[in-house]
Structure formats: C-alpha cells, structure tokens
Amino acid sequence: MDSMLSLEKVTHYFGGLKAVSNFNLELPDGALYGLIGPNGAGKTTIFNLITGIYTPTQGTIKLMNESIIGKKPYQIVHMGVARTFQNLRIFGSLSVLDNIRIARHYTVGKSKHIGNRKHKESAELVHTNLFDSIFRTKNYRKAEKQITDEAKDLLHLIKLDDVIDEQAKSLPYGKLRKLEIARALATHPSVLLLDEPAAGMNPAEIGELMDLIHFIRDNFKITILLI
Amino acid sequence: MALFVAGALGIMLLVLFFNAAGIFTDYIVQIINISLINVILAVSLNLINGFTGQFSIGHMGFAAVGAYASATMTTLIFKVNPAMPGGYFVFIAALLVGGIVAAGIGLLIGFPSLRLKGDYLAIMTLGFGEIIRTVFNNIDYIGGPRGLLGIPKFSNLFIIFIATMLTVIAIRNLVFSTHGRALLSIRENELASELVGVNTTHYKITAFTIGAFFAGIAGGLQAHLLQIAHPTQYGFLYSILVLIMVYAGGMGSITGSIIAAFALTFLSEGLRTALPGFGDLIHVRIGDEWRMVVYSILLIIIMLFRTEGLMGMREMKLLVPEQEENHGQHA
Numbered sequence: 001m002d003s004m005l006s007l008e009k010v011t012h013y014f015g016g017l018k019a020v021s022n023f024n025l026e027l028p029d030g031a032l033y034g035l036i037g038p039n040g041a042g043k044t045t046i047f048n049l050i051t052g053i054y055t056p057t058q059g060t061i062k063l064m065n066e067s068i069i070g071k072k073p074y075q076i077v078h079m080g081v082a083r084t085f086q087n088l089r090i091f092g093s094l095s096v097l098d099n100i101r102i103a104r105h106y107t108v109g110k111s112k113h114i115g116n117r118k119h120k121e122s123a124e125l126v127h128t129n130l131f132d133s134i135f136r137t138k139n140y141r142k143a144e145k146q147i148t149d150e151a152k153d154l155l156h157l158i159k160l161d162d163v164i165d166e167q168a169k170s171l172p173y174g175k176l177r178k179l180e181i182a183r184a185l186a187t188h189p190s191v192l193l194l195d196e197p198a199a200g201m202n203p204a205e206i207g208e209l210m211d212l213i214h215f216i217r218d219n220f221k222i223t224i225l226l227i
Numbered sequence: 228m229a230l231f232v233a234g235a236l237g238i239m240l241l242v243l244f245f246n247a248a249g250i251f252t253d254y255i256v257q258i259i260n261i262s263l264i265n266v267i268l269a270v271s272l273n274l275i276n277g278f279t280g281q282f283s284i285g286h287m288g289f290a291a292v293g294a295y296a297s298a299t300m301t302t303l304i305f306k307v308n309p310a311m312p313g314g315y316f317v318f319i320a321a322l323l324v325g326g327i328v329a330a331g332i333g334l335l336i337g338f339p340s341l342r343l344k345g346d347y348l349a350i351m352t353l354g355f356g357e358i359i360r361t362v363f364n365n366i367d368y369i370g371g372p373r374g375l376l377g378i379p380k381f382s383n384l385f386i387i388f389i390a391t392m393l394t395v396i397a398i399r400n401l402v403f404s405t406h407g408r409a410l411l412s413i414r415e416n417e418l419a420s421e422l423v424g425v426n427t428t429h430y431k432i433t434a435f436t437i438g439a440f441f442a443g444i445a446g447g448l449q450a451h452l453l454q455i456a457h458p459t460q461y462g463f464l465y466s467i468l469v470l471i472m473v474y475a476g477g478m479g480s481i482t483g484s485i486i487a488a489f490a491l492t493f494l495s496e497g498l499r500t501a502l503p504g505f506g507d508l509i510h511v512r513i514g515d516e517w518r519m520v521v522y523s524i525l526l527i528i529i530m531l532f533r534t535e536g537l538m539g540m541r542e543m544k545l546l547v548p549e550q551e552e553n554h555g556q557h558a
Binding site: 051053072073074077078082083085089090091092093094098101102103104105106128129130133134135136140143144147183184186187 | 407409424425427540
C-alpha cells in the first residue's frame with residue numbers, strides 16, 4: 001500500500017527539553033490508526049509538527065512523498081492535512097454554516113490542483129477575489145453559492161443540518177466535537193488528524209463518535225490518525 | 228441593499244431640502260458632514276478592530292496621510308478651486324490618491340506590525356500614528372507646524388454622503404463574503420483559522436490596507452471641509468475617539484458604527500449648548516467646560532449597560548444580503 005503520511009526520525013526539542021525523540025510513522029492510504037501514550041508523551045506535539053505549528057528539530061515529514069517541513073500551517077492544509085483540537089477551537093460567535101464555509105474558503109481562488117491531492121471532489125472551483133466580493137460580480141455569486149451548497153451538503157452528511165443557523169458556541173458539547181470534525185472535513189483533506197475527539201464524552205456519545213469516524217473513513221476515503 | 232441606498236439617498240435629499248428651507252442651519256449641516264466623515268473612519272476601523280480582531284489605535288495616522296496627500300494635490304500642485312471647470316474632477320482624483328497613498332502606508336506598516344498581537348500591536352500602531360503626525364509637523368512644504376492652510380472647500384454634503392455610502396457598501400460587501408468570513412475567523416480563533424487553510428497574515432494585511440484606504444478618503448474629505456490640515460488634528464485623541472465609536476456601536480457591526488458615529492458627534496456638539504441650559508434649570512452654573520465630563524460619563528454608562536456596544540454584533544436588516552437572511556445572524 002502507498003504510504004500517505006510518513007514521519008522519519010522526527011525529533012523535536014523545546015529549548016533543552018526533548019519532547020519527541022526519533023519518532024517514526026508510516027500511515028498507509030485509507031488507514032485508521034491510533035496514537036497512544038501517557039499524558040505528556042508528546043502526542044499532541046506530533047500533531048503540531050505534522051500540521052506545521054512547530055518545525056521539527058530533526059527528521060522528515062512527508063505527505064504523499066512531498067516534504068512538508070518548513071511549510072506554513074495553511075499551506076499544509078492546502079496540501080491535504082486537516083486536524084481537530086483537543087481543546088475545542090471553533091469560531092464561537094459565528095453560525096455553524098459559517099464555520100464550515102470558512103473551511104471551504106481556501107479552495108476559491110485556487111486552481112483545480114491543490115497540492116498533489118488524491119481526491120478532487122469538486123471538479124470546478126470558481127475563482128473569486130476581493131474585488132469580486134466588493135463589487136458583487138457574477139463570479140462572486142457563483143463562488144458563494146458553491147461554497148454554501150457544499151457546506152450544506154456536508155452538514156447534511158454529518159447530520160448537523162438541524163443546527164445550521166445556530167451560533168456555534170450555543171451547541172452542546174457533543175455537537176461541537178462533531179462540528180470541529182466537519183470543519184476539518186470541509187477542507188477536503190487526504191489525512192485527518194483527530195486530537196482526542198472523545199475527550200469529555202459519555203459512553204453513548206463515544207459510540208456515536210466511533211460510528212461517525214468509520215462513516216467518514218468509508219465515505220470520504222481519507223486516512224485518519226487519532227489520539 | 229437597494230432599499231438601503233434608496234433610504235440613504237432619501238435622507239440626504241431631505242437634509243438638503245431642510246437646509247434650503249432654513250430648518251437646518253449651516254451649523255447643523257456641518258455637524259452632519261463631520262458625523263458622516265466619522266462614519267467612514269469608524270466603519271473602516273471596525274473592519275480592522277471589530278471584524279478582523281486586530282487592535283489598531285493609530286487610525287488617524289492613515290487619515291492624516293490621506294488628508295495631506297489630497298490637499299497637497301488640490302492646493303499646492305494643481306491649485307484648483309470649486310469654481311474652476313474640472314476642479315471637482317481634480318478633487319475626486321485627489322481623494323482617491325489620498326486613499327491609495329494611505330493604503331500604501333497601511334501595507335507598509337502591516338508587514339512588520341502584524342507579527343505582533345493584541346496590546347503590542349496597539350502600541351505599535353499608536354507609535355506609527357505619532358510618527359506620521361511628527362513627520363507632517365516637520366515638512367515645511369506642507370506648512371509644517373502651521374498646518375496646510377487655504378485648502379479649497381470642495382467637500383459638501385452631497386459628496387461626503389456619497390463617499391460614506393460607498394464606504395459602507397464596500398465594507399458590507401466585503402464582510403458578507405468568503406473573504407469577509409476569513410477575516411472573522413481570524414478574530415474568532417487565529418490558530419484554528421490558519422488550520423482550516425486561511426492565510427492569516429495575508430488577510431490581516433488586507434484588512435489593514437483596506438481600512439487605511441477608507442481612512443485616507445475620510446481624511447481627504449475632512450481637510451477639504453475644514454479647509455485646513457493641521458498635525459494636531461490627527462493626534463492620538465482623535466484616534467481614540469474613533470475607537471470609542473467602534474466600541475460603543477458594537478465591534479463587528481457596521482450599523483453600530485454608523486449609529487455611534489452620529490450619536491457621539493451630535494452628543495459632543497449638543498452638550499455644548501445643552502449643558503448651560505440644564506444648569507439654569509437646577510440653578511447650578513454648568514458651563515461648556517463640563518462637556519467632556521458628561522460625555523465621558525455617558526460613555527461609561529454605555530459600556531456598563533451594553534458591554535458589547537449598542538448593536539452587539541448585529542446588523543440592521545437593510546445591510547444583510549438577501550441570500551444571507553435565511554441563515555439567521557451572520558456575525
């Protein structure tokens with residue numbers, strides 16, 4: 001099987017503290033892997049290294065054989081890595097729909113080929129720039145409609161369409177987790193990193209979450225790594 | 228939106244009519260003009276502070292750039308006046324040049340300063356505003372500390388009104404778009420925004436540049452209304468005043484900025500005449516000098532009772548695009 005994401009001898013220091021030492025990981029395409037370890041083992045640090053928040057002191061990180069070292073976090077997202085956070089980071093005072101639409105944003109104004117991604121769900125991406133939106137051109141309306149429609153479809157799939165217009169921070173905890181996963185999915189990732197998605201959930205919610213994660217892997221054909 | 232434009236134009240015609248009929252004195256029309264300029268300043272600062280969540284307190288620095296650039300063009304280079312044929316064309320061009328130069332400065336400032344966050348950014352923008360003021364204070368060609376005098380009076384209610392309306396429409400269109408949502412996401416959570424693919428640095432600089440552009444236009448309008456551009460006009464205090472309008476109206480609400488700019492401009496002028504009269508009523512001598520005390524107390528009351536500003540993050544319906552109306556509140 002092709003390797004989707006590979007980390008080789010990744011080492012990261014915080015000053016004198018060695019947070020990650022010689023970490024190796026081969027994530028095959030379509031896999032659903034878990035990363036386990038005690039508190040403070042460096043799991044979240046590895047996520048931060050993969051998503052470009054930190055740059056590793058040593059070692060290589062490759063997404064589909066392309067190095068992501070030195071790239072900015074948003075560029076890595078464009079290449080096809082999306083993540084959720086252990087402590088939720090939703091856009092609280094915006095609506096659920098807007099949370100998703102923001103994640104669809106970067107695809108506008110980009111060519112069809114974003115990075116070397118494998119899955120190109122949306123064939124035609126409409127290009128729109130600042131002037132389009134200020135002058136409300138046809139292009140703008142097309143792009144806006146596309147973004148909104150795709151966001152609604154996604155929310156429907158994830159079964160969040162009943163709260164589409166709610167302010168995000170008013171949602172119950174379980175739905176917030178779901179929203180964060182949906183927002184990560186909206187960037188059309190090839191690899192999805194879930195940072196303790198079940199934290200703070202009751203057994204019923206965890207069961208629901210596991211179903212959701214399997215559903216995502218099967219329907220979106222993406223590789224998942226979770227803590 | 229069409230309704231908003233129609234309503235705004237209707238109000239403008241009404242004001243012009245009242246002025247012609249002698250119901251509104253020139254003094255009142257002048258305060259309306261100043262209010263409208265303050266609307267441009269507040270709405271453009273709101274784009275930076277309220278929508279993008281950056282803390283800029285040097286907004287008048289951009290206005291100063293716009294004012295001096297446009298006034299230099301009309302007064303010193305082309306030496307036009309409203310009576311001359313084509314004078315107004317030069318003025319409109321000068322306004323745009325003022326806006327563009329201010330935007331250029333905004334861009335220039337944006338690169339180093341947007342590495343900073345919160346309070347640090349505030350201090351940086353404050354310092355920048357003062358630098359601009361001091362630079363103008365020391366250039367003799369544009370009057371130095373005497374200020375640039377004899378600027379022709381090109382600004383009138385009509386032009387200021389149209390400029391204000393265009394500013395509001397442009398910023399509203401920007402905010403209710405995918406680019407505007409990218410700005411909002413930076414305010415909400417910068418890290419999360421970056422990690423859903425938003426190039427946050429790019430958007431912060433964009434917000435700064437666009438905000439500076441409109442501040443530059445406002446500065447140009449103001450210089451051609453008051454017929455003077457003086458370094459002290461663009462001091463720290465005025466920047467804070469605009470900031471107060473943004474906060475009192477509601478961070479992230481265009482409607483709020485419009486209301487607050489009018490309310491606070493009229494309030495500070497109104498207290499000038501109202502206070503002595505009020506003093507007679509309670510038989511205590513209250514003079515004009517108490518104006519700022521009452522003004523500040525009113526601000527404190529607004530902040531105590533409506534911490535999120537008069538409008539919170541809400542917008543009046545006229546400003547919300549139709550396709551967004553189905554989606555409840557936006558910001």
